[in-house]
Amino acid sequence: MFLSCVCEADGRLNTGHAGVLLAERRGSYPLIDLRILKTSAQQGEVETVTRRKVKRLLSFQRYCHASRLLRGLVPHTPRSLHLLDDDYLGQAAHMLSKVGTWNFDIFLFDRLTNGNSLVTLMCHLFNVYDLIHHFQLDMVKLNRFLGMVQEDYHSQNPYHNAVHAADVTQAMYCYLKEPKLAEHLSPLDVFLGLMAAAAHDVDHPGVNQPFLIKTRHHLASLYQNTSVLESHHWRSTVGMLRESGLLSHLPADMSRDIEQRLGSLILATDINRQNEFLMTFREHLDNQDLDLQLASHRHFILQIALKCADICNPCRVWELSRQWSERVCEEFYRQGDLEKKFDLEISPLCNQQSDSVPAIQIGFISYIVEPLFEEWHRFTEPSLLSQTMLDHLHKNKANWSSLRCAHTPSDVQSHSQAEEPEGEVGEGSDIP
Numbered sequence: 286m287f288l289s290c291v292c293e294a295d296g297r298l299n300t301g302h303a304g305v306l307l308a309e310r311r312g313s314y315p316l317i318d319l320r321i322l323k324t325s326a327q328q329g330e331v332e333t334v335t336r337r338k339v340k341r342l343l344s345f346q347r348y349c350h351a352s353r354l355l356r357g358l359v360p361h362t363p364r365s366l367h368l369l370d371d372d373y374l375g376q377a378a379h380m381l382s383k384v385g386t387w388n389f390d391i392f393l394f395d396r397l398t399n400g401n402s403l404v405t406l407m408c409h410l411f412n413v414y415d416l417i418h419h420f421q422l423d424m425v426k427l428n429r430f431l432g433m434v435q436e437d438y439h440s441q442n443p444y445h446n447a448v449h450a451a452d453v454t455q456a457m458y459c460y461l462k463e464p465k466l467a468e469h470l471s472p473l474d475v476f477l478g479l480m481a482a483a484a485h486d487v488d489h490p491g492v493n494q495p496f497l498i499k500t501r502h503h504l505a506s507l508y509q510n511t512s513v514l515e516s517h518h519w520r521s522t523v524g525m526l527r528e529s530g531l532l533s534h535l536p537a538d539m540s541r542d543i544e545q546r547l548g549s550l551i552l553a554t555d556i557n558r559q560n561e562f563l564m565t566f567r568e569h570l571d572n573q574d575l576d577l578q579l580a581s582h583r584h585f586i587l588q589i590a591l592k593c594a595d596i597c598n599p600c601r602v603w604e605l606s607r608q609w610s611e612r613v614c615e616e617f618y619r620q621g622d623l624e625k626k627f628d629l630e631i632s633p634l635c636n637q638q639s640d641s642v643p644a645i646q647i648g649f650i651s652y653i654v655e656p657l658f659e660e661w662h663r664f665t666e667p668s669l670l671s672q673t674m675l676d677h678l679h680k681n682k683a684n685w686s687s688l689r690c691a692h693t694p695s696d697v698q699s700h701s702q703a704e705e706p707e708g709e710v711g712e713g714s715d716i717p
């Protein structure tokens with residue numbers, strides 16, 4: 286029987302029946318549950334699975350090497366190591382020394398770690414916060430858990446892949462460091478914030494909830510058409526936590542509490558609940574009644590921080606922001622192509638012919654991102670980082686506007702003028 290756990294916008298947990306929580310088995314459902322798609326893709330899929338298994342094995346070996354390097358334990362016997370790997374890992378380690386800066390290039394970091402950005406980043410941050418020692422975590426189990434999470438992201442998704450998860454985790458780290466918040470956070474808050482960020486989209490199929498509902502995907506009926514994807518991300522995370530045994534040494538009520546709070550954080554990323562969270566946040570700020578000594582208020586702010594991290598792409602420097610925008614639109618268009626191919630109605634934003642990247646981005650920024658980040662700016666009173674993010678947001682919005690004009694056929698503005706508006710990764714010394 287499926288038992289629901291509903292999290293309220295103020296952070297309170299409302300567990301369905303007796304607090305029992307079921308975990309989803311890993312790999313329990315096909316990528317997209319349409320038999321028509323499977324027949325043509327079957328052969329390629331088998332090859333992909335084998336390739337992924339080999340890649341995972343290699344990744345683990347690389348990770349073992351990387352973790353030694355990050356702890357400063359690299360043996361001084363260069364002959365036993367591949368020189369090129371050393372060079373890349375040296376650069377990755379150098380990047381990690383600046384992991385708290387807002388212009389951190391996660392795409393570059395992912396290349397330098399050979400596709401292991403999520404595992405490498407999480408291990409580093411767990412060390413920064415001394416979480417391994419604090420929670421007496423077993424390193425082998427932690428590696429197993431993080432490896433599973435990273436692998437269960439679909440690398441063929443242009444947007445919802447492990448690099449997005451690593452990007453959200455890096456943003457979350459920046460928010461956890463905000464002076465307004467940092468001094469109040471307990472090790473458990475930090476642990477939950479990082480874990481939720483890393484796993485918040487795990488096993489994302491690359492299509493949205495309406496697609497799953499109209500194709501009668503079994504997840505849609507399992508979760509009764511509500512927060513279908515987010516519920517799946519959460520339950521899959523719980524499944525991996527239990528499979529890896531990462532929390533098995535903790536008292537049962539504590540690990541149950543961690544699972545529930547992870548759910549409350551991950552479910553908060555459902556964009557359909559944006560207004561509910563935004564209004565509660567605004568109300569707290571208007572009334573000035575947030576008390577970060579209270580665990581429930583800190584949990585609410587972690588929900589908001591994760592929501593911000595999840596949609597912070599337009600607040601990044603243009604060069605990074607543009608890449609994310611193109612990736613997310615590519616994923617939308619792929620869904621639109623599938624819908625067209627199988628005579629389904631094309632979902633909003635998914636029609637490449639009528640929904641341009643600049644138009645999608647301007648709508649997203651105006652209705653979703655700007656309202657949330659203006660409140661976050663207010664919450665931080667304001668911080669240098671939140672000011673930087675708003676500056677990028679406004680610049681990027683203006684860039685998309687000029688690109689939209691450039692792509693309107695009747696417009697006389699030359700394409701080249703608007704092609705590369707401004708800004709490069711790493712520009713400006715004032716970026717925190």
Ligand SMILES: [Zn+2]
Nearest residue numbers: 449485486595
């Ligand atoms: Zn996400």
